Amino acid sequence: MQNEVPPRLEMTGITKQFPGVLANDDVSFAIKRGEIHALLGENGAGKSTLVKMIYGIMRPDAGEMFWDGAPLKARNPKEARRLGIGMVFQHFSLFEALTVLENIALGMDGGLSSRALEARVREVLKAYKLTLDPHRVVSTLSVGERQRIEIVRALLLNPKLLIMDEPTSVLTPQEVTQLFKTLRQLASEGCSILYISHKLNEIKELCDTATILRGGKVVDECDPSKETSKSMAEKMIGGDLKAVAKGAERQFGEVQLAVRGLSLGRGHDFGTALKDISFSVHSGEIFGIAGVAGNGQNELLAALSGEQHAKADGVIELCGKPVGTSEPSTRRKAGLCAVPEERHGHAAVPDYSLANNGILTARHRRELVRSGLIKHSASHDFADEIIAEFGVMATGSKATAGSLSGGNLQKFIMGREILQTPEVLVISQPTWGVDAGAAAFIHQALVDMAQAGSAIVIISQDLDELLALSDTLSVINEGVLSAPMDVENASIEEIGLLMGGVHGETADSAKTLPTKPEAEHAVQV
């Protein structure tokens, strides 16, 4: 009997061609009823394209999709929702100034009175033990709570298939645990879940089956519980994955960067004020700053890079010299390079060639400008050097930054700063949106830099990354930086609580913490 039930969703031979790329190449897989199915792959492996076709945003060039055994003919998301396909996107579409309920009402296809809707919402919240106040204004909610709005939105449609796109990238460990509970409950009720992620230990913990995509093709289908993170990662990238060699027993030297009582007002309406931040980083040390997005990371980076000035010169000391009110160029000359999280338009100018993007920050330390004149051949040589040493996939130093994929541009930017051999390097999100191979490469480059005596500050939302790389770790929450802790002795539980800060229901969910990530967490994916 059992095998006569058609799968909830079956895809056969799906092919989608974009100008210049074959995004999906003869992709076939099936999702059973009540199954949590992982779709695993690096950036650009074709995951998003596949999902967009299921959700009716795009149509395949070839191949067929079946929904409960019948051809799937969703021509747009509205039709997909009517069939019972729900989707939670990585980036939420919420109005900050409206309440939870108002946001949900706006996203509903059918008209429902606000009272009836509220009753339905409360029903769903109760059924899935989700804590969310329908009358709170979205701008006051944490990221985890915002995601819950999107989940409720999807659940209101009684979905038969729920697609989750990178749902945990912005959550604290406690919020992740809570999310997994909800998803398991949904699956036990027969709802299938397509879970898109590149975080391997989450997939091992949650998913029944994993389909691995590489270069638009299905390379394997496996049972994550029988695989190791390393084996799945290698299938994803199609090669050996070297674990980051942390360099045992690194010696710390002098304090290279000291921040004492840095406070800054909110730059704009949605900014975060920095409150009395103090820390110091020694030569050879990697200092990690964890935290959920929007808790002052960007403001802190701007204050360190010099884009924002501190109130007094002595607040930031670089190699013993006060630089709190100096310009970015002055700080760079004095040995501090920084990389902001936004690559397009901040760390790089998309319309500029790679050579010109080199001039952007390396003109002083690499002497690409002499008495006001740009040394064009030197700047092309520098770009070529980055491309060669960091394995950047680009047509050459004349390629525009915008033409590079996210991961390649990140490699280029990291290379640009690392090849300037700064005494202090401050980076935000070093491997965001970067594929596993490139991430491992960047991590190794950072560790090697520390080995060579630089002081490094890494601001990241990826806790696994920070635990793998840093020697010392602090958590930033609402502009306040926690006391630094030694990573060797840090507890995930404590870090999670600090990340949650005053935001949410961390106290009660702390009881059900995820197990400490396996030793494999050094394998960054």
Added chain:
Amino acid sequence: MQFRFEKRAEPSRIMLYATPVAAVLLTMVLGAIIFTIIGYDGIGAVREIFFTPLTNSLKWQDLAVKAAPLIIIGVGLSIGYRANVWNIGAEGQYIIGGLAATGVALLTQNMSGWWILPLMGIAGIAGGAAYVAVPAFLRVRLKVNEILTTLMLTYVAVNILNYLVFGPWKSPTSFGQPQTVAFNESQSLPYIIEGTIVQAGAPIAIIVALVAWFVMSRTIFGFQINTVGSAPKAAAYAGFSANKTILLALFISGGLAGLAGMLEAAGPFGRMVPQFPSNYGFTAIIVAFLGRLHPIGVLFAGIVLAITFVGGEVAQTTIALPNAAVGIFQAMMLFLLLAGDILIRYRVVRVVVAKGREAT
């Protein structure tokens, strides 16, 4: 058959250079049609406006005279526009530059010497820059939109000009005409080609364009202007001060407009008159865009717009086309150019409608 726009992976370089040419050609076609419909000789209008100035060698010197101020102002504006600073009031800075030069001329009325012209040039540049300083500081200090302030100050400049030539600067020997005394030989631009009306303005325009080209493409200052304009956050990250860049970009565009004013006053006009504002400052906006904000492009665009000015005068006498027709042609050119810009980032693709769905 349906068409739609599809984003290009990279901006098209071919379209970047092809669209200005296409805009000019399309302007001719549409212009011919429009003027035929409203009862003029449309084809004749296009011929007289766009081609007679080129085919008739007698008109070449007129072209040089008209193109020079357009190029000088256009180069300055293009530098500002690259920095994302929208100086719309070059006409005003041009007038004040001309007035400042006239001021020097009136003070040195009974003197002679090689130093007078350079001094007038400096006064012109300083006048234009000083006049744009008001919007510049309002923009930097109070974030007042420079588009409005520069534009409105143009009308102030016109009234300052009128006040001076009708009042304190009026020549005692002009029989009531509102004009200053004529500039003497030391105060007038030399002719560079004997027997023509081409004065030093033309070579100066070429030099200005070449220097600007060098500065914008080879120096860190040009790099800074471009970066602040195209990616302000990246510029701040790179250590370029946005405010300093905005001030400098405005001073350069104002200063060059002032220089153009001085060259006009000391050149073709030879004195200050109420007819001095000749719309060069506004037309130079079209020049800057048609030249793709590139100094060498501006050089060619300046000549194209000069052709329409000279051709407009020809058409007035030969086929009785009203003077406003030139304005229509120029405006159409800018409109078509800006509309065509979408082709740089997008391509037109045919939408293939699946057979099965056509029925629905």
